[in-house]
Amino acid sequence: MVIDLPGITLRPAQDADLNQVVSLERLCFAPTQSDADIQQAWFSQGLNRPGRQQMLALDAASGEAIGTYAQLDLQIFLEGQDLPAKGIAGLAVAPHRRGQRVARFLIEQSLKAFQAAGQQGNGSPVPLVMLYPFRHAFYRRLGWAWVGRVHQYAVAPESIPAYPERHNVVPYQAETHEQALYDTYLRSASRHNGWLRRQVLQWEMRLRPEPGKVIYCYEEAGKLLGYVILQFGQTGDRCTTVSILEWVAVNVDAYRGILGFLSSLRDQVSTIFWNTYPEDPFPHLLEEQRQAHTHAPLFSIVPPFGQIGGGFMWRLVDLAAAFRLRPVHAGPPFILTFQVRDPILGNQTITANFTAGRMHPVSQPVPAVVTTSIEHLTEMFCGMRRPTELLWTREIEFEGDRALLQRLEAAWQCIPPFCWDVF
Ligand SMILES: CC(C)(COP(=O)(O)OP(=O)(O)OC[C@H]1O[C@@H](n2cnc3c(N)ncnc32)[C@H](O)[C@@H]1OP(=O)(O)O)[C@@H](O)C(=O)NCCC(=O)NCCS
Structure with missing residues (x-):
């Protein structure tokens, strides 16, 4: 059943709404930071960007901003075809207006607008809408399906074979590798279901420098055929971990090169968190099918191996x-x-x-x-x-x-x- 909240209006946010949006984002996502920090970190280039439209919900009587989210223009590959899609990101409702179905109202309104865009011929049809839920049950009631699975293997680098292709792995340098990295990603994306045809916005987020984040490339005869984006972390005093933020290999040499490179980190790193899709052959290539540094069985005498994520x-x-x-x-x-x-x-x-x-x-x-x-x-x-x-x-x-x-x-x-x- 569709709900009606007559006292609330929803509209695209404009530059003049920046302060209200920043304040909502702070209260909902980072209440210990200042508005100035949020503005600098998230909106230094303004509220709206090509491919990203901030939406704002207002209390019609007082004009107060009570909710916000961003609509993204996406292209998602499925069976070699890219489907135009919308993304919904950063849904936020002011703390004092929670539990009054404001979030539900906003999502319903945006769905109706997406449907109308195609029907009235005043916009492009929207075949698909993607989001990462705060709770799956909330969105299932509105018609979304859980389709995004992540497998995370938490393994010792010693378990990963030291494939000789690792010698072709080199550090990423923007001047030489940037365009080749985009091309390699796109080549691989078009062969995978669910990967995005990335726009500037998505590449900015992916390559944004952050502490502990590094990129390595697999090259043959100067041609980039794969890459891995790593996030170094620390558990306890001394244990260094590596979490895989993204890996792309257009052929098996690049894939083995990336694995061999991770294996060579064994003296520095205690655990590799290999995030991937369930069909990845990674677990079969390991020498040991178990999680690093744990002895507690998962089921009877079966050791744990990693975790499964319920994603988008x-x-x-x-x-x-x-x-x-x-x-x-x-x-x-x-x-x-x-x-x-x-x-x-x-x-x-x-x-x-x-x-x-x-x-x-x-x-x-x-x-x-x-x-x-x-x-x-x-x-x-x-x-x-x-x-x-x-x-x-x-x-x-x-x-x-x-x-x-x-x-x-x-x-x-x-x-x-x-x-x-x-x-
Ligand atoms: C998540 C959030 C947007 C929900 O806003 P809201 O206006 O309070 O949500 P609604 O009133 O429309 O809730 C709809 C339903 O979800 C349930 N619900 C809402 N937030 C929930 C939560 N955090 N945990 C469990 N259930 C929740 C409500 O009980 C309600 O169920 P019902 O329809 O059976 O009564 C709001 O809590 C928020 O801004 N949180 C902080 C930011 C955040 O986490 N955003 C999501 C990140 S993508």
Whole structure:
């Protein structure tokens, strides 16, 4: 059910709103810092940037700013195609207005605006909205699906093979490597689901100098083929750790080079936190399948190996646009109707003709019908969950020839998304 808060208005923030936004951000994210610090650290280039629009909620009667968040313009790769998407970042509600459904109201309003953009032809359609939730349950009620998984292996560098390709790893130097690093990332991003086609804003955040953050590149004959961004840290008095913020390798030599380089840190570093996507072969290459420096078993006699993170969420908005853009595995053509429950944007029916590696929305419904929530449709669409599994758990319903559901499963089969960028 959509809520209505008549006393609150939501609009794009302007330069004149800077002080109010800074004050809200401080109260919500860094209450021990000063407004001046926040302004310098987060808004030194102003509130709005290309690809980033700050939004502001005001109490209509008093004009007081009570909530804010940023809308990001994103391009997200899925099966080799980049989908235009919106990101929602830094949702914040003034402490004295919490628990009054202000946050929920803001998210609902932004979803409706994204939907209207495509419908009225006064903007580009928004197939997808991505965010990192403060709580998954809050956004699940609004139609988002948890699709972003992170695996973090916490291993001793001694467990990582000292591959000889490590000798091709060199420190990053902006003058020589910057453009090649962008190109290498893009080459790899277009082959992975969920990675962003990065804009200036995302690159600024990724390469921003920070204490303990360093970049190493893998080069062959002067050509950059991979890189790793590391964050050094300290646990206790002497133990130095390294956390992987991002690794990119366009071929196996670069991958082995990065691993070999990490292995060579064994005299300085006690634990490597290798953050990655679940399909990464990393755990199989290690000499020891266990977490560094721990003896407590995880389950019976089984040692721990790392941690799993429940990360970002996606939500389909403009279904026709999303269906048109997403490539599917080619197979015999078939047609399915989807009846989609959407608590915020209204229930919808969409019929798609799966043919020649694409989905074409058609106007005439067919008797083979998948009945699903928007959340489960999003899960299936991005390969996070299989239609037959969702039918088995009774999270979706299906009427018609079961063979068609199998075809849907084959058409949408893909590696679920992963993303290095956090916002
Ligand atoms: C998170 C935040 C934006 C929520 O704002 P809010 O206006 O109080 O949220 P709402 O009133 O719309 O809450 C909606 C629902 O979420 C629940 N909820 C809100 N914040 C919650 C929290 N921190 N923990 C658990 N539940 C929470 C509410 O109980 C409510 O549930 P209901 O619909 O069943 O009643 C606000 O607490 C905040 O600004 N926090 C600090 C900044 C932050 O952490 N932002 C998120 C980072 S991305």
